Amino acid sequence: MIYLDNAATTKVFPEIIQNVKIWSEEFFANPNSIHPNGQKSRRAVEQTRHFFSDYSGCKPEDIIFTSCATESNNTIIKGLAEKYPSKDEILLSPIEHKSVLYPVMYLKRKGFKVKFLKIDNSGRIDLDDLKKKISNKTLFVGVIHVNNETGVVQDLETIGKICKERKVLFFSDVVQSFGRIDIPFSYIDFFSVSGHKINAPKGVGFLKKSGELIPLLHGGGQEFGVRSGTENVIGILSIKEALDIWLKRKENFIKRSKNLENILIKQLKEYIPEIKIVSEGYKVPYITTAIFPDVKGQDMVMALGRAGVEVSSGSACSTGSPTPSHVLLSYGFSEEEALRGVRFSFEVETKEEDIIKAVEKTVEIYKKLKRFTGFSL
């Protein structure tokens, strides 16, 4: 199997798999218990919190461990809405992950005004539009750092500066950039991270906050009262080790990904000249979405899976009938085009021969499916 779906999830690093067994024995106790074993778990959690706060330049108590980025995003968005009810406008990029978009739409149903920011020709937020729309009624500005479908990177530093000048809170989902590329942390008030996107296990994440948040979960008052629930000690240790490993590998990963991206795009264009690469030039090299002419993304993904290449389509399929991706629609693609997207995303271990083989299979399958255009598998 050639696994090119790392934007969906990553394999757990072998070092972490080995350590999970050791940590499970060593840090089995509840970190909220006051006996010696409980305090040992507590120290492990707090050392990890300090590691993340040092890394992102914030106070340790502003790092809140959660179960995933979806929980982090919901906690930030709904927590801010409850904390500052007099600010009833949200400025959001139209290319957010659903775990940001849907809680914001939930607030819209509760009476908040939601204004979407325009995207310019580079695929990035139109900064003039942001300056026009931001006001003292704005609860927060929300802009994803690296988009999970297209890989487009937003200029968080400039957006953050605009927000700071206007004294408006700035929130960014940095799930797809964390550990891989530099993040201008000092310009971001709130951000969210997910463990399983950086080779830690599923079920752990964290958020960084600035100031107070009204909690989503009430209970034992863990995580400074912001997120009740016993901390996932093993997950927390795993996500720290994952970042440690990424920090050693990220430069090399980006260099290698650029080479792989070049091969992927060049070869796809050579064999399928009508193919469209989304926002080429303004994206990270490790995520690429290609829009295929005539053939549905979902059909490509299923056929490629059977041929040993695991990728994903930009369209969500929750009910059996795929819906066009709101991200690709925001980039100006038609509904039909948005259903023809296929995403390739790399990992540290992805090799040149994997990409060459994947392109070979992709072209072969594309040609086969094209003969049956209009036919859905």
Ligand SMILES: Cc1ncc(COP(=O)(O)O)c(C=O)c1O
């Ligand atoms: C950009 C982005 N944000 C949030 C999430 C949600 O992450 P989790 O699975 O940890 O809830 C994902 C996962 O697909 C993502 O890619």
